[in-house]
Amino acid sequence: MKNALATLLFLFPILMGVGGDQNPALANDEQNSIEENTDPMNDTLVIKIGNKEFTATLLDNPTATAFKSMLPLTMNMTELNGNEKYFDLSKSLPTNASNPGKINAGDLLLYGSKTLVLFYEAFSTSYSYTRLGKINNPGGLKEALGSNNVVVTIELK
Numbered sequence: 001m002k003n004a005l006a007t008l009l010f011l012f013p014i015l016m017g018v019g020g021d022q023n024p025a026l027a028n029d030e031q032n033s034i035e036e037n038t039d040p041m042n043d044t045l046v047i048k049i050g051n052k053e054f055t056a057t058l059l060d061n062p063t064a065t066a067f068k069s070m071l072p073l074t075m076n077m078t079e080l081n082g083n084e085k086y087f088d089l090s091k092s093l094p095t096n097a098s099n100p101g102k103i104n105a106g107d108l109l110l111y112g113s114k115t116l117v118l119f120y121e122a123f124s125t126s127y128s129y130t131r132l133g134k135i136n137n138p139g140g141l142k143e144a145l146g147s148n149n150v151v152v153t154i155e156l157k
Contacts, residue, residue, distance in 0.1 A: 043068060044157040047118075047135065052144040055157065056108060058133040062094045063110055067132055072155035075116075079149055083121035087152075089114045097128040106138030107131075118152070120145050 045056040058064040077085035092113035107119045109129035120142040135141060
């Protein structure tokens with residue numbers, strides 16, 4: 001009887017979903033979104049490349065907020081690796097870097113604390129980035145960016 005009672009007392013918090021490092025006041029999806037800072041900020045960006053325009057949504061995190069304060073921004077982005085364009089910002093931004101595992105076309109990320117990166121190809125990565133936002137519909141992005149350095153303007157919509 002003592003063993004059964006001890007087992008029940010041990011299993012009760014697990015069966016009731018209490019304990020662990022999850023906040024019981026939040027559903028699992030909400031907890032994951034907070035930890036990954038992937039909630040949209042509801043701020044829309046316009047990204048202009050030549051005569052093409054793309055819209056992007058900023059994420060709700062301190063890095064995206066600091067980046068937003070720098071807009072509008074026109075920059076000559078440098079080609080790298082046949083999958084991305086990058087630009088070194090004039091000042092450092094707060095970071096919360098992690099390895100995303102996979103990069104998607106249209107991802108707008110920060111490498112280190114000053115390097116803005118716009119990806120136009122999907123691939124797996126071992127590097128760590130801080131997420132800023134994502135182009136809503138990256139169709140045609142690769143063609144607009146081309147294979148050389150390119151002038152890109154980012155502004156709030």
